[in-house]
Amino acid sequence: MLFSPPSIDSWLPKIREALNNAAPAMFLIDQDLIVKRCKALKELLPGARHSFAIKALPLPKILEQIVNSGFLLEAASSGEIALAGEADILFDAPVKTRDDIELALKKNAIISADSYSELEMISSKALLRVNPNVGSGAIAYTSTATVDSKFGVPIDDSVAKAFKKYSFLKGLHYHVGSQGIGVPLLIEAAKKVSELAKSIIEVRYINIGGGLPVSYKRSESKEAHLEYFPVIKNIFGKYLDSGNLFTELGRYIAAHAGVLVARVIKVKGSIAYITVGADGFVREAYRPSDWYHDIFILSPDGSLKNSTPTPQTIAGPLCFSGDLLCTNRELPKIEVGDFVVVADVGAYTFSMWSRYNSRPMPGIYGVDGALLKKPETSEDILRFWS
Ligand SMILES: Cc1ncc(COP(=O)(O)O)c(C=O)c1O
Numbered sequence: 001m002l003f004s005p006p007s008i009d010s011w012l013p014k015i016r017e018a019l020n021n022a023a024p025a026m027f028l029i030d031q032d033l034i035v036k037r038c039k040a041l042k043e044l045l046p047g048a049r050h051s052f053a054i055k056a057l058p059l060p061k062i063l064e065q066i067v068n069s070g071f072l073l074e075a076a077s078s079g080e081i082a083l084a085g086e087a088d089i090l091f092d093a094p095v096k097t098r099d100d101i102e103l104a105l106k107k108n109a110i111i112s113a114d115s116y117s118e119l120e121m122i123s124s125k126a127l128l129r130v131n132p133n134v135g136s137g138a139i140a141y142t143s144t145a146t147v148d149s150k151f152g153v154p155i156d157d158s159v160a161k162a163f164k165k166y167s168f169l170k171g172l173h174y175h176v177g178s179q180g181i182g183v184p185l186l187i188e189a190a191k192k193v194s195e196l197a198k199s200i201i202e203v204r205y206i207n208i209g210g211g212l213p214v215s216y217k218r219s220e221s222k223e224a225h226l227e228y229f230p231v232i233k234n235i236f237g238k239y240l241d242s243g244n245l246f247t248e249l250g251r252y253i254a255a256h257a258g259v260l261v262a263r264v265i266k267v268k269g270s271i272a273y274i275t276v277g278a279d280g281f282v283r284e285a286y287r288p289s290d291w292y293h294d295i296f297i298l299s300p301d302g303s304l305k306n307s308t309p310t311p312q313t314i315a316g317p318l319c320f321s322g323d324l325l326c327t328n329r330e331l332p333k334i335e336v337g338d339f340v341v342v343a344d345v346g347a348y349t350f351s352m353w354s355r356y357n358s359r360p361m362p363g364i365y366g367v368d369g370a371l372l373k374k375p376e377t378s379e380d381i382l383r384f385w386s
Pocket residue numbers: 053056074092175177178179209210211212248249250251252347
């Protein structure tokens with residue numbers, strides 16, 4: 001099951017290889033899993049032009065491997081355009097300045113306009129982001145197709161008028177949200193946009209966005225594409241046949257491909273402390289009821305601890321009480337010198353790194369030992385703040 005969370009047993013040899021790294025914490029990425037998934041997606045949805053959402057995992061060395069697997073990149077800021085290098089890009093920043101648009105045009109990006117006013121600034125092949133208004137998924141603040149969403153334009157008569165007015169407008173883009181969006185909601189949106197596309201002769205391209213939900217619990221793995229892709233083939237077959245259907249997945253490709261390995265620095269009662277907290281797990285620490293990661297405890301020699309679980313809390317190093325990775329989780333007894341392994345951190349974890357307390361970001365390594373991002377130093381922190 002390529003898109004299910006990999007078992008801890010499959011990670012253990014890769015983690016053990018990395019344990020001689022003296023750092024108190026590091027992120028490990030399984031590049032092969034990412035490449036395998038990209039290749040599989042191409043086979044599972046033939047004809048689609050897949051892109052990878054850079055925001056999920058913005059490491060240039062990984063992006064290069066994704067591009068080499070035949071993917072485009074989806075960039076949502078000028079910084080992400082820079083990270084894309086020479087790759088073909090879809091540019092869909094929610095807010096675009098004139099400079100952003102000029103930069104994207106220079107890169108021959110396919111730009112998704114988020115509003116009619118943005119169309120006034122674009123002069124080459126563009127899509128219009130529409131809001132299919134299918135309502136919220138389980139996580140409201142990562143749901144983007146709600147009636148009051150800040151994204152896109154409503155589906156009404158103005159859409160067809162825009163296609164008549166702007167000859168460079170060639171297609172429709174929509175995105176329902178990221179995680180917490182069930183496949184039925186994704187399908188409802190696809191149907192709405194397909195109906196709209198049928199009524200506008202100029203629509204040659206469709207971008208169905210990302211948002212395929214992933215399973216973060218090994219106990220309940222389920223692969224969303226199995227339910228989703230057959231329906232997409234049905235609804236948008238014409239666009240797949242002509243090679244004019246884009247996707248923008250991030251989490252579905254990368255979430256399971258990363259782990260945090262952090263040494264336990266101290267233990268106070270039932271609280272174990274490590275050196276990464278809400279800075280590396282922004283959403284998780286601030287909205288714990290919405291986000292979850294499996295956590296495993298290793299002995300100092302890298303063996304998996306499986307003593308009788310007791311409720312324990314794992315805390316980070318930041319100066320606020322909510323800086324917790326889990327609270328009263330049933331885990332084997334944690335001791336100083338053990339390692340905490342937080343699973344499934346490959347998407348939207350360190351890419352959201354927070355500068356609060358100015359803690360340096362740990363290094364990011366491939367499981368083959370490749371350095372993907374150097375550990376930050378105090379000089380890096382000084383440069384950031386000066
Ligand atoms: C426009 C757009 N496309 C694609 C994505 C990727 O979503 P996911 O990583 O959930 O597939 C996002 C993330 O929110 C997005 O905003």
